[in-house]
Amino acid sequence: MDELTDQTRLKHGAVRREAAFIFIFVTVLLDMLAIGIVIPVLPKLVVDFLGGNAEEGAKMLGVFGTAWALMQFLVSPLQGALSDSFGRRSMILLSNFGLGLDYVLMALAPTLAWLFVGRVISGIAAASVSTAHAYIADVTAPEKRAARFGLLGAAFGAGFVIGPALGGLAGTISPRLPFWIAAGLSLANAFYGLVILPESLPKSRRSRFDWRRANPFGALALLRSHAVLFGLAAMHFLSDLAHAVLPSVSVLYMMYRYGWNESVVGLTLAAVGAASIVVQSLVIGPVTRRVGERTALTLGLIFGVAGFLIFALAPTGLIFWLGIPLMALWGLEGPACMALMSRLVGSSEQGRLQGAISSVAGIANLIGPFLFTLTFAFAIGSGQSFELPGAPFLIAAALLFFAAILAWWVMRKQSVRPAA
Numbered sequence: 001m002d003e004l005t006d007q008t009r010l011k012h013g014a015v016r017r018e019a020a021f022i023f024i025f026v027t028v029l030l031d032m033l034a035i036g037i038v039i040p041v042l043p044k045l046v047v048d049f050l051g052g053n054a055e056e057g058a059k060m061l062g063v064f065g066t067a068w069a070l071m072q073f074l075v076s077p078l079q080g081a082l083s084d085s086f087g088r089r090s091m092i093l094l095s096n097f098g099l100g101l102d103y104v105l106m107a108l109a110p111t112l113a114w115l116f117v118g119r120v121i122s123g124i125a126a127a128s129v130s131t132a133h134a135y136i137a138d139v140t141a142p143e144k145r146a147a148r149f150g151l152l153g154a155a156f157g158a159g160f161v162i163g164p165a166l167g168g169l170a171g172t173i174s175p176r177l178p179f180w181i182a183a184g185l186s187l188a189n190a191f192y193g194l195v196i197l198p199e200s201l202p203k204s205r206r207s208r209f210d211w212r213r214a215n216p217f218g219a220l221a222l223l224r225s226h227a228v229l230f231g232l233a234a235m236h237f238l239s240d241l242a243h244a245v246l247p248s249v250s251v252l253y254m255m256y257r258y259g260w261n262e263s264v265v266g267l268t269l270a271a272v273g274a275a276s277i278v279v280q281s282l283v284i285g286p287v288t289r290r291v292g293e294r295t296a297l298t299l300g301l302i303f304g305v306a307g308f309l310i311f312a313l314a315p316t317g318l319i320f321w322l323g324i325p326l327m328a329l330w331g332l333e334g335p336a337c338m339a340l341m342s343r344l345v346g347s348s349e350q351g352r353l354q355g356a357i358s359s360v361a362g363i364a365n366l367i368g369p370f371l372f373t374l375t376f377a378f379a380i381g382s383g384q385s386f387e388l389p390g391a392p393f394l395i396a397a398a399l400l401f402f403a404a405i406l407a408w409w410v411m412r413k414q415s416v417r418p419a420a
Helices: 002-038 042-049 054-086 088-108 112-125 130-138 140-169 177-196 217-225 226-243 245-258 264-289 294-314 317-341 347-378 391-413
Strands: none
Touching: 002 088, 002 130, 002 177, 002 347, 042 054, 042 112, 042 140, 042 317, 054 088, 054 112, 054 130, 054 217, 054 347, 088 112, 088 130, 088 177, 130 140, 130 347, 140 177, 140 264, 140 317, 217 226, 217 347, 226 245, 226 294, 226 317, 226 347, 226 391, 245 264, 245 294, 245 347, 245 391, 264 294, 264 317, 294 391, 317 347, 347 391
């Protein structure tokens, strides 16, 4: 009888963990869908506020993007530390409600200043993604984390494929409508989680809150606590920095080099997103189980280097498209790296770790747009003896090449062992 009771408890626990993962997956999907929905209309709304001045609108959008990334850098460690001390559930639900109310604010924004405030709040609330990753680390065995992190990556991809398409259609009716849709999605998700989502971090495994650890610099100190952890974090920073080339210049590059219109560019971006979803949801789990997280990480970086080289040097659009599957396979790196890093800290520090990782990504997203847009402008500028429009992608390939060397050196130097 006792044995049957234990088996029943194990099955019940497994069902609850699966249900919790599904909710977190849906949370990330809806968050990314909500963010994606406003992408097509935010630039137009900003330009409209500036009297139709596209040049000034482009500058202001740069300010908006920088502010959003800065909030991610500053707030992600705080949310991670709070989740380690008070639980993941409350942080995730607060962020969902915050995002929903923020989209209402942006839908009603009467001036550009109000819209900017809304974008800042959006950057703060969206920092809950790091808490979602910590939640997954809580409820998933270490050997299965790479696959689960990969599925979260698929939610990111799906949100950014479906969101802009839906936002573009809604934006033809009204530039404010996508914000209302985003608000509805976020608030519905928050109320759903209020009823369904269990807490993943028991009180016995929580850590005491410390402001010294809850700021970006204190969070980054955690990454320096272990040589392998610091090396993996440095490698991940190079990968994040390389990734910034895609949102920064890919659209400009495709239009400039291949003469594509918005329709072809949109289809190409959709293909990139679809390929990423396939890899994140169907490839990462089997590959990491077969070859291990270290090999999967290295393979991902090699595929990324190859993909960026094709993007940079492709003389025709058809050859450019051949690089899309390779770029999608770069997706092996992120989940494998996060799984390895999660093994190196205890259960009471998973939130801090994910917050620190998000801060590293925030730094990359602050540097990347300037690095790659200025490189692209210089590479096609007048007075050059020859043009090299693919220069930003060559830089990205070099960053991933150095990341691969760093990963090999770090993991060869010291084996990765689970934290107690």
